[in-house]
Amino acid sequence: MPAPPNAPSDAASKPKLRIGRGGKSPRSLKQHIMRRLIMVVPLALLMVVMxxxxxxxxxxxxxxxxxxxxFDNTALVEHLRVLVTHDGLTDEPGKCxxxxxxxxxxxxxxxxxVLARHEAACPGKKTGLPxxxxxxxxxxADRTIETDAGTPGQFRMIPTK
Structure with missing residues (x-):
């Protein structure tokens, strides 16, 4: 005797197995976490080093x-902070x-x-004045920078780019 049209068939009542990409079985939670860690940990270490x-x-x-x-003093000072520490004009950290x-x-x-302050996290003898x-x-106007670091009063060019 045929089954009524509204009754579930045997094929529809069985749970379907989910198949992942490429016909493989789906990844477990542990596999998901490991794949994320393999990407995140090296990138985080790279950012810390940089x-x-x-x-x-x-x-x-x-x-x-x-x-x-x-022509913006704030932007220029931040540029000079990076330039001075990158070019080795001083051993002081940029924040000091x-x-x-x-x-x-x-x-x-x-x-x-350019002054060096010596307080809190800055190295050097703790004095009141920088x-x-x-x-x-x-x-x-010409976008040039000169310094007298090491030779007070005698200026020499610093490459800007």
Missing amino acids: SRTGLLDFAADKMTFTDLSW LVFLVNGDDPPNASHID DKLFTLRIDR
């Missing part, structure tokens, strides 16, 4: 510092440098004093 070595700051500076940034911008200087001969390291002379 951050500690300053490569991340240098790459961000290359992408964000434009021709108009030469203080830049004093003289607002009265003309745009073609701005002077910025120590002057050197002076930067900046021509914003």
Whole structure:
């Protein structure tokens, strides 16, 4: 006797086995977690290394510092912080440098004093006042930077790009 049309057939009542991509069985939760860890852990370690070595700051500076940034004191100081620490003009960490911008200087001969503070996480003898390291002379129109690091009063060019 045939089954009524509304009654479930044997094929429909059996649970279907889910097949993953390529006809393989689906991945287990453990396999999902391991695949994620294989990608995330090396990338996290790479980011930590890039951050500690300053490569991340240098790459961000290359992408964000434009021709108009030469006339913005905040952007210029952040660019100089990366440039000074990357070029080895000082051994001080970038977070321990203080830049004093003289607002009265003309745009073609701005002077910025670079100071090193010695407090909290900054190395050096803990004194009340920051120590002057050197002076930067900046021509914003020509986009050139000169420093007297190591030779006070005698300026030499710093490559900017």
